[in-house]
Amino acid sequence: PVGPVGVEGPHLFPDEHEVDKKEDDPESPGDIFRDLVQPIFEASCYKCHGPEKQKSGLRLDLREAAMADREFATIIPGNAEESELIMRITLSDSDEDRMPPEGERLSESEVATLRSWIDSGAHWPDPEISPLPDETELEVQRPTPRGLAPGKLPDLPRIVVSDDSVRANISKALEVLRGMGVRAAPVSQIDDAHEAVFRLLRKSATDEMVASLKGLEPVLTRLDLAGTSVTSASIRGLWRFGKLRVLNLSETVIADDDVAVLASLTDLSVLNLFGTAVTDDCLALLERMPSLRRVYLWRTAVTNEAARDLARVRPDLLVDNGVVPAPTPIKAPVKVETSGIWPGREEELAVDHVHDGSLETIWSGPEEARTGWVQLTLEKPHRVVGVRLDEGDFPRIQKFIVEVQKDAQWVELASGTTIGSKKNVLFDSLEASVFRLKILESVETPVIAEFDLLTD
Incomplete structure (x- = not known):
């Protein structure tokens, strides 16, 4: 996905492992739909699939109708490639099934926006309901002072004209x-x-x-x-x-x-x-x-x-500007601690293996363990925007959370299910020195080949 360059992190479309955000969060999926996706539907789709006309029984102005169960699903949240919508808008001009059927086709940027939106879950917010405004001839009010949340829209007055x-x-x-x-x-x-x-x-x-x-x-x-x-x-x-x-x-x-x-x-x-x-x-x-x-x-x-x-x-x-700055591992001394190690295999499965830059070496908990934790402690606080996790050749973990230590308390930053290989888990940037991967479920003894802290 593509995303903003700003203090809130690199993604325009939140990753599935990011901390849940409220719909009024400036970078929330609700804003993405209203500002980028809905205008495409309005301009290119509503004429045939809107409130006045529904060719082939399809409406794209209502969430329930657009997401309805059809023989060929129009929108499959999380899977753009299998969504009929993407297939139709990317067909060649000579294909009679190409959408829209007449006029100019969607631009590359519009197609990319719809792909990213669907792959990110196709979040479609509920319609906004606001109280009726006071009746004045023409209300005038200056915007509220700047906040510090990038993208949070200012409070501007409703416009009421009675003349x-x-x-x-x-x-x-x-x-x-x-x-x-x-x-x-x-x-x-x-x-x-x-x-x-x-x-x-x-x-x-x-x-x-x-x-x-x-x-x-x-x-x-x-x-x-x-x-x-x-x-x-x-x-x-x-x-x-x-x-x-x-x-x-x-x-x-x-x-x-x-x-x-x-x-x-x-x-x-x-x-x-x-x-x-x-x-x-x-x-x-x-x-x-x-x-x-x-x-x-x-x-x-x-x-x-x-x-x-x-x-x-x-x-x-x-x-x-459509550029995703790739997070990179922090290059600083790190102390590694774990919940335990397989008895008798301490050298083969040493704790330092989770942060030695090699996928050939691994750490493993005790043989009967199905949970555990790995903790990284920096010598001094650093700006951290996420973690990179890798199970090497042993994908076993089914549920995990990433935590940071604040005032002697553990605070959850992100959560996820499977890890597999080269998993980047991103969250809102923060300055801290102690982070922990907490393994909550594993089908066998949990294994970690690499655990890195990321910065931008």
Whole structure:
């Protein structure tokens, strides 16, 4: 999977062994679905498999319908290759079963997003339910102060418009946009926030069509121009839409100079610049955008080093450039302790074998044991983002947890079932010196060939 460069770890899609996260966690699967997956469904699938039409009895706007038991399962959580959805969207253009059947096919990035989402469990959150807003003509409120959790969206006000003339202008704009094939509609039923999705039109969407947004200035919060023909002329006019919160400019001609205009959008929280011409030069502007919490920079000229620097300077900003920094073993003296060893085989199965860099040497507990533990103690605290485990040629463990010692107490960091070979178990980074692998179940005497602490 691909993921953000930031202080919360390298994965965009959580590993099955990571500590469970709440749905409102900034990097939670719920956010991944809402920000990356659902827009693809809306743009490319809802026309035939949405609320108004369900060809072949398939709906992709409802979780229960999309996950329903079918002869060929549309979505198999954890298995993208066997999912009918992935098979259909990757068929050749000449195949009559290719989806979508007409128009441009999904881009490589969209296919990769759906693959990663399914392989990571295909998490589909429950619909959000919020209380009704207070009725005011047009609520205005500045975002809350920056938090320290990268990607956590700011609390922005609901948008409520009661002025009849403003509402008339909104209705007129919606009518014009829909007549051109633009998906323009309210975001929800709880306020007057609206969205406009031009990506359905791909390259036929032009600057002249974007100009038809006039009238939505007080209510437009989401704008999707991905893959369209818009130019800097359209971007220069976005300053009028001060309520914009989510903006998708992926695979357009947008460059660094255009980002300067976006810096005037004080409510902008999510910005997708995938596949654009932006470079490191635009990052200083992104840094100064007060409400920005998520920026996607895959396949741009932004360097990994510059993206990391931005994430450090803005700890509240999730910076995702599609690069997964590979965690590496900590190279520092480690003291190894275990729960026990096979009597009479102390030299052959020595405790130091779990941390000697060789898979040829192993540690094993007592012959009758089916549980046990291995503890690593560093001379001083280090930044640790995970552990690497390997059972060598003896895959026996069925259940385990990874713990850290804090204030003389053991705190669970992650858990899992089988280990096997070269298993990376990642968790939120922390500074500590004492870590333990606790083996809870094993079909035979537990064996560990290597146990390493990882850092980024």
